[in-house]
Amino acid sequence: MTFDAELHDLAGRAVDAHVRSDGFATAAVKGRVRRARRVRTTAAAAGTLAVVALVSTLGVAAAQDWWERPAPADTPTPAPTEIGPTPVPEVEPVLAGWQDAGVDPDVFGDATVTSAVSVDGRAVVVGCAAATGTPVGFPAWVADDPTTWRRADPPPTIAFDQLGECLRDVVATPYGLFAHGFGLYHSADGEAWEQVSLDSTLAAPGTFVMAVFAVGDRVTVLGARATDEGAVVPTLVSTTDGVTWTEASPDLAAVFDDASVVDVVSTGDRLLAVGNRNLGTTEAERGTAITASAWVSTDGLTWALVTPEGPGFDGCDMGEVAVTAAGYAAIGSCPFGSMLMTAWSSPDGTTWSQDAQPAAEGEGSLASQETTAVTLVGEDLYATGQDYDPSRLEDQSQGALWRKLPGGQWERVDVTETGVVPFLITEVDGTAVGFWPGAGWPISTPVRVLVPAE
Amino acid sequence: MSWEDELDEFARVRGPALVGYGYLLTGELHAAQDLVQDAFVRTFARHRAGTDADRIEAYVRQAMLNIYRDDYRKRRTWFGVRPLVAERAAYGSPDVVAADRVDVHAALGRLSPRERACIVLRHYDDLTVPEIASRLAVSEGAVKRYLSDARMRLEPLLDDGADDVDVIMLKGTGR
Numbered sequence: 001m002t003f004d005a006e007l008h009d010l011a012g013r014a015v016d017a018h019v020r021s022d023g024f025a026t027a028a029v030k031g032r033v034r035r036a037r038r039v040r041t042t043a044a045a046a047g048t049l050a051v052v053a054l055v056s057t058l059g060v061a062a063a064q065d066w067w068e069r070p071a072p073a074d075t076p077t078p079a080p081t082e083i084g085p086t087p088v089p090e091v092e093p094v095l096a097g098w099q100d101a102g103v104d105p106d107v108f109g110d111a112t113v114t115s116a117v118s119v120d121g122r123a124v125v126v127g128c129a130a131a132t133g134t135p136v137g138f139p140a141w142v143a144d145d146p147t148t149w150r151r152a153d154p155p156p157t158i159a160f161d162q163l164g165e166c167l168r169d170v171v172a173t174p175y176g177l178f179a180h181g182f183g184l185y186h187s188a189d190g191e192a193w194e195q196v197s198l199d200s201t202l203a204a205p206g207t208f209v210m211a212v213f214a215v216g217d218r219v220t221v222l223g224a225r226a227t228d229e230g231a232v233v234p235t236l237v238s239t240t241d242g243v244t245w246t247e248a249s250p251d252l253a254a255v256f257d258d259a260s261v262v263d264v265v266s267t268g269d270r271l272l273a274v275g276n277r278n279l280g281t282t283e284a285e286r287g288t289a290i291t292a293s294a295w296v297s298t299d300g301l302t303w304a305l306v307t308p309e310g311p312g313f314d315g316c317d318m319g320e321v322a323v324t325a326a327g328y329a330a331i332g333s334c335p336f337g338s339m340l341m342t343a344w345s346s347p348d349g350t351t352w353s354q355d356a357q358p359a360a361e362g363e364g365s366l367a368s369q370e371t372t373a374v375t376l377v378g379e380d381l382y383a384t385g386q387d388y389d390p391s392r393l394e395d396q397s398q399g400a401l402w403r404k405l406p407g408g409q410w411e412r413v414d415v416t417e418t419g420v421v422p423f424l425i426t427e428v429d430g431t432a433v434g435f436w437p438g439a440g441w442p443i444s445t446p447v448r449v450l451v452p453a454e
Numbered sequence: 455m456s457w458e459d460e461l462d463e464f465a466r467v468r469g470p471a472l473v474g475y476g477y478l479l480t481g482e483l484h485a486a487q488d489l490v491q492d493a494f495v496r497t498f499a500r501h502r503a504g505t506d507a508d509r510i511e512a513y514v515r516q517a518m519l520n521i522y523r524d525d526y527r528k529r530r531t532w533f534g535v536r537p538l539v540a541e542r543a544a545y546g547s548p549d550v551v552a553a554d555r556v557d558v559h560a561a562l563g564r565l566s567p568r569e570r571a572c573i574v575l576r577h578y579d580d581l582t583v584p585e586i587a588s589r590l591a592v593s594e595g596a597v598k599r600y601l602s603d604a605r606m607r608l609e610p611l612l613d614d615g616a617d618d619v620d621v622i623m624l625k626g627t628g629r
Contacts, residue, residue, distance in 0.1 A: 003608075006558045007478060007578045014477030014486060015470040023473075024487050026465045029494045030458055036499035166588065208584070226582060260584075260594060276595060287583075288602045290595055317595040335599035370593055386592075388568070396567070397523070442591065 091448075093419040095377065099453045101433065105446035107149045111139050113447055114439045115169045116424040119177065123428040124152070124190035125435065126167035126179050127447075139167050140179060142190045146428045146451045153192040155185060169263075173214035175242025180209040184221065198237050198245045207235070210261045213271050213300055220300035221245075222253075222261055222273075230283035232258050236301060248301050255303045258286065259293060263320045265328075271297045272349045274330050276317035279309065292316040292332055292342075296349050312354035316342055320439075322374045324381065329404075331371040331383045339368035341402055343383065343410055356409045358402065367391070369400060372440025375423040379406045382421045384438035397442040422450040460510075461498050468511050475515065478574045479522045481563050493517035519575075519589060523567060561608045569604035572597055 001009065018024075094100055113127035127139045138154030167181035177187045184196040198221060207225040214220075220238035227233060234256035236248035258278040265272050272294065279289040292313045297303040307313055315336030322329050327347040334342050343355040371385035381404040388397050401421065403413045415421075422434020436448045455463075469490060476486030496517045497510060562570055568590065575586045583601075587594045 003558075004577045007574070010558055011471075011474030011478050011578065014483060015474040017483055018470050018473040018487065021483075023465070023469060024491060026462055026494075029465070029491050029498075030461060032495045033457075033461070033498045036495060287598050290598065317593060319593060333593055333595060335593070335595040336602075339599075368596070368599075370596055372593070440591070 092415055094448075094450060094453075095419040095421050097378070097453055098419075098422055098434070098450045101146045101449040101451045103147055103149050103447075103449040105448070107141065107151070108447035110444065111447065112437070112439065112441070112445075113141075113424060113435045114166060114181075115179075116426040116433075116435065117170050117172045117177065118427040119172045119190065121427075121429045122190055123426050123433060124170055124177060124187075125149075125424070125426075126170045126181070128166035128181075138193065140170070140187075140190070140193060143428050143433075146431050146433050146449065149449065152187070152190060155193050155195045169212065171212045171214060173212075173219040173242075174217055175219060175239070178212045178219070178221075180212055180221075184209050184212070210234070210256075210275075211264045211273065213264045213266065213273075215266060215269070215271055215298070215300045217241075218300050220248075222256065224256070230286045232256075232260065232278070234259065238300060252301050252303070255295060255305055260317070261295075262318065265321050265323060267323060267349075269298060270349065271300060272321060272328060273297075273303070274318035274321045274332075276332075277305075279314075288336060290315065290317055290336060292318045292330075292344070294318065294321075294330065294346070294349070294352060306350040307352050312344075313352075316354075318344065319372050320374050322376050322381065324376055325379060329374060329376075329381055331374040331385075333368075333370040333385070335368065335370075341369045341371050341383070341385065341400070341410060341412070343371065343374075343402075343404070355404070358410050358412050370440070371402070373423050373438030375421060375425060375434070375438065377422060377425070377434075380404070382423075382438075383410070384421075384423070384441055386440060386442040399437065399441045399445075420448060420450070457498055461494065464507060464510055465494065468507060468514075472511070472514060472518070475574075475578070476518055476522075478562065478578055479518065479570060481559060489518050489521060490514070492521050496521070516589065519571060523571060523590065564607050565604050566600075568592075569600045569607070572600040573604045573608075576601060 108127070111127045111129055113125050115127075116123060116125045118124075121144065123143045125141045125143075127141075129137075129139050138152065140152035140154075141149050142152050143149040167179045167185070169181070170177055170179040175186075177190055178196070179185045179187070179193070184198070185193045186196045187193045207223050209221055209223050211222040212219065213222075217240050218238050219240075219242070220236055223235045223237065224232050225235075234253040235250075236253045237245050238248060239245045259275060260277075261273045261275040263274050273296075274292075274294045276290045277293045278286040279291055280286045291309050292307060293305060294307045295303045295305050316332055316334040318330045318332040320331055327345065328349050330344045330346070330352070332342050332344075334340065338357060340357045340359075342357060344352050345355055346352045367387070367389040369385060369387050371383045373385070374381060374383045383402045383404075385400050385402075386397050387400040399415070401413050401415045401418065402410050403418065404410045420436040421438070422432075423436065423438035425432055425434040427433065432452055434450045436450060437445050472490045472493075473483070473486050476489040477483060480486050480489055493514045497513045562573070565573065571590060572586055575581045575589060576583075581589065583594050583597050586597045590597070592600075
């Protein structure tokens with residue numbers, strides 16, 4: 001019997017044993033559900049009352065501080081209930097120079113944000129529906145001023161209520177906005193979205209979009225499909241008029257064979273992509289041999305791999321890249337290497353070196369760190385991710401924040417001391433806005449919109 | 455149909471299979487039943503009437519994964535300690551479910567929560583590495599690492615050693 005069949009057999013035996021034991025009564029579950037629903041209803045009503053009362057009596061400015069400190073003593077409170085006064089949520093301070101914009105966290109629900117872009121003074125943000133909790137629908141939001149955010153209109157006829165669904169990126173192009181993740185979507189204004197079906201190649205079963213990028217008048221979609229042997233076969237499809245899409249020669253896409261592209265940044269006349277490549281030729285080898293990789297292109301069609309194989313790259317993957325005054329900074333992880341917070345620097349996008357890693361903090365080889373987001377705030381770099389240590393009896397996955405000051409090295413910092421940091425910094429109506437937490441933060445945290453302090 | 459009726463119907467029709475799924479994650483029947491019930495509470499506390507059963511099941515399965523990944527270990531001893539103190543109970547006297555499947559049961563018991571979740575998602579749910587990464591909110595590289603480590607841990611504990619590992623590594627979905 002194969003291992004897969006053994007697992008199915010084991011699960012089947014559990015099903016039989018469960019049925020023989022009369023299963024479980026649902027009465028207790030219903031009671032817990034009712035209590036949970038009551039708590040949610042009470043909390044929602046109290047929260048709404050508190051915000052409305054705060055805004056109406058103290059004004060918007062005071063409401064903007066609501067997240068930063070406990071409400072003033074004379075703040076009107078909702079009518080007393082059986083469970084007592086509504087506790088003020090305990091929230092971290094904000095990084096010096098920034099402040100909370102006071103956006104109603106319910107706008108983002110239980111979602112996290114993954115990418116932001118600004119077009120004509122309007123900001124558009126996409127993200128991930130929470131893995132649990134209330135489905136957020138199509139995870140895209142728009143704002144015409146820093147404090148007023150609203151849900152974008154989802155593509156018609158498509159249900160977006162799966163938990164954990166992600167839009168990984170949103171990109172501004174000459175032909176409107178494109179977002180991709182669990183599909184490819186287009187919007188002329190960020191407000192209303194439609195699904196895009198390019199052609200039969202990209203629509204083939206098993207094909208997914210890895211990246212969308214624009215340079216000049218060319219917009220290109222990098223798609224890929226997995227073979228039965230576990231290989232990744234890439235496809236480049238592009239348009240120069242926003243209407244007609246043409247598949248590029250497979251020879252051009254071959255530079256992404258067995259690769260995973262996670263992030264692409266544009267620096268005007270050039271594109272830089274980061275991710276990883278599989279080095280093996282069998283499925284087993286592909287499962288263990290990866291190397292952090294970066295590619296550059298001037299037209300979106302002809303790409304060149306610029307990272308070497310070997311120490312500092314093998315066993316690692318790059319997850320996100322930021323443009324800095326000194327060049328580029330990429331972050332990632334080394335699941336088959338040090339398993340520590342990992343970052344690389346490049347002065348020009350083509351020559352890369354691994355930064356010194358902060359020292360290990362966990363219990364030996366079992367602990368691991370994964371860096372998933374990077375942001376440049378002024379001249380300082382910040383990165384977030386998670387710190388996983390199965391030897392901890394509680395909170396095995398913890399959020400982690402690292403900082404690199406100009407001329408310095410990466411160091412672990414405590415968010416309760418630094419304050420929450422703006423990630424995905426973009427612009428709304430001329431004002432910078434950022435978001436906390438960064439992508440990949442493992443703890444359920446309401447999205448906070450941050451703006452420069454007045 | 456009220457949510458209470460939907461819950462009854464869902465538990466009757468889909469509950470047993472979910473317990474089987476939970477058993478692969480937890481290795482104990484009662485723990486699996488607890489896990490399913492906890493996931494029911496999380497799901498139906500925010501449930502909208504009229505949601506079809508397939509979608510509810512997707513919610514429950516994801517909730518089970520999250521509870522298992524984030525909360526379950528809080529109520530259990532760490533896997534690295536557990537074999538020392540519970541080996542006899544867990545492996546020497548397997549429960550009724552694993553009576554003659556002690557090898558697989560024991561093998562799974564040697565894995566860390568993340569390794570075990572990756573193995574179940576890959577070999578039971580037939581998910582790809584990117585899909586597992588998305589479900590567990592970790593990178594694809596991390597999933598590969600957990601799968602690789604899990605396979606190394608499983609190798610000496612399965613029937614015929616290397617042959618089975620070949621089966622595990624090469625068989626199946628081809629993705």
